[in-house]
Amino acid sequence: MIPEQVFNQLDRLPAHPTYLYDLDGLEKHVQKVKTALGKVEVLYAAKANPDPRILQAVFPHVDGFEVASGGELSHVHQHFPQASLAFGGPAKLTSDLKLALEKGIQRIHVESPAELQKLALLARELQCTAHVLLRANLNLKIEGVPLAMGGRPSPFGMDETLLESCLPILKQHPELHCHGIHAHLASGLKDAETHLHLLSGVMDWFRGFISQHRLDWQELNLGGGMGVDYQTRKPYDWHTLGEGLHQVKDLKLRIEPGRSLVASCGYYATPILDIKSSHGETFVIVQGGTHHFRTPAAQNHSHPFQIKPMHAPEVQNCTVNVVGQLCTPKDRLSTAVQVQGAAVGDWVVFPLAGGYAWNISHTAFLMHPEPNFVYLQNL
Template sequence: MNRPEGRVRDLALSLPAGALPAYIYDLAALATHAAAVRAALPPLVELYYAAKANPEPRILAALAPHTDGFEVSSGGELAHVAAAVPGHPLAFGGPGKTPAEMAAALDRGVGRFHVESTHELRTLAHLAAARRDRQGPVLVLLRFNLTVPSGLLAGGALAMGGRPSPFGLDPAEADTAVRMLADGSCPHLELAGVHAHLASGLAAPELAAVAAAVAGWAAALADRHGLTFRELNVGGGMHVDYADPAARFDWAGYGAALARVARAHPGLRLRIEPGRALTAYCGWYATEVLDVKRSHGEDFAVVRGGTHHLRTPAARGHDQPCAVLPVAGWPFPWPRPEGGSGPVTFAGQLCTPKDVLARAVPAAGIRAGDRVVFALAGAYAWNISHHDFLMHPHPGVHFVGGQDTPGPGAAAPES
């Protein structure tokens, strides 16, 4: 599905050129998708949304009814998410948490931390001990960089574990970290269990096998210390296929596999925290072809905007799926620049050869003034981009399937 329909298409065609590029988010499609994901998971599996994928407040609000909480990875995300969806449970994860961020999280009453190192554990214990007014202990999930059976992470686009990395604790430190929490030296912290987000971009069978392996490892760790873990967070990382936008992660298969993991570990609450696979599909980046030219035998369409707004293809090295929406009118008295019969490369306005959104797109006869809409732009898109390089205007932000109000980055239409 890389061709927009309905209100997304209408808006992409009706916005004045000066109001492009624009992000268009389909909130109704997002809610339908999130509800389907929730329904595919066993009731005992908690679904958190990794806000880093897209922290747009209206996206957070649309997800809130279908999720059990939000994973945040910085003090900034924490404050932002707490304001956007007040009252929803938060888990504070991510590497390099500063003491000030952890103290602010404790002040806000955040009750669950994914701890990444023994130093972080000591800092949290110290900060929690200083807060005598706090109700109840702070729950800790120790994040581990586990080795899982070889090959399981190989399909992932972004492996964060299973090899040397700055993420989580090394498994060799597991007994030390558990002892620190179990021997009474961190009295205000309570060890709830283990967290492991090892890779992004895995298919359901691999991700399910990782979850089973992590659960087995965590159970053995708990056994060694005569403990029972109550929680296991197996992270996000569900595959989004940018080459085949109609394909979907097998949520039903993954849900069934998680149910088997849960049955093998009674009393353990499983949690997942997807980002990309929840929001990628609801976002579209709509723009206009400014120029079409032939260079050394290849056709290029230069669009308004580029990878400073939609960095996803540059960051991942893929072609962003897109569709051309032909526009009839041409306001200039000279001939309209037009492509040939071959494939086209879509480039942006930046002075770097890396500013390419999609290569080898079959877009025969594309013309300056046509509209182009890039699909799967709802995750790791605007919020991971280098917005101000070359000082082009920021894109507009529009919502369909909810109330369409321009977001803070909305560009003023050209008069």
């Protein structure tokens, strides 16, 4: 399950929680995704993991980055001033919109008529053009996904009536150049066929909307949301998505995946500090926990792991819960998992920790030290 080159590294590491990122594997994976998608533009959603080394590995193989705050915008722009950027996110600060205009960001994804008005005034003040997509929350049926942002009441994007109320604002303001629509409706879509079906609905709606309002828009950003199956580890079928999107000849398509690009390159490895039984269950207590690796808590799942034995086993062939060092029962990483053996000092290694892992963790709680980071490249 865990590649040998990752496991072998652990022999050389100090006994401290460590993120290992397989940058060679990441590059290969992103290249494969880009090949499967052909002409469809791919922006990496930096929110999944904005580590500069990750951005660096991804950068040569994508068409740009999606950023979702002024902080991400500054960070990504500072490291890659030449990169094409799209700036999204609800409730942007005026200062962030201004920064986006000053930096000449390629696309701003507008989330409300009020934001569009604000942007028009700023663009006039700065005497520049704001290149925008309007973010839509479409009335499409979205079922069976862990995180739906559209197709229901949500703070993200605009219903069709709000989109329509943007049209006169666009007409009034020559400093606004709208190129089309952005629609990130859900995250965690594991089945590419189902995903494609949803995206076909978005494309049909888009064609209807531009025809009804006689708009010359061509760009459609279909968002991210390609799922990662943490339990079966079956990869997302990029080939099927690419084949489906290649049929589309009349639109300029773009996607902005995060999790599905980077999750598989990351591993969170941490030593066992204690093993004890409590009311009939065995607890393996590791150094670190959800303050380093919040993915299991955020996904509400039992995260798969593998143990690298460093000592003779203290427990054998038993079912364990893996928990962290925090004084809360929520600091649980895995539940009721059968293990061959475990001992204090062994490493517990969690795969699929490359995205929405370290950077979504509540690091300040209890003031434990931060993890170490190891980048595997040119091995």
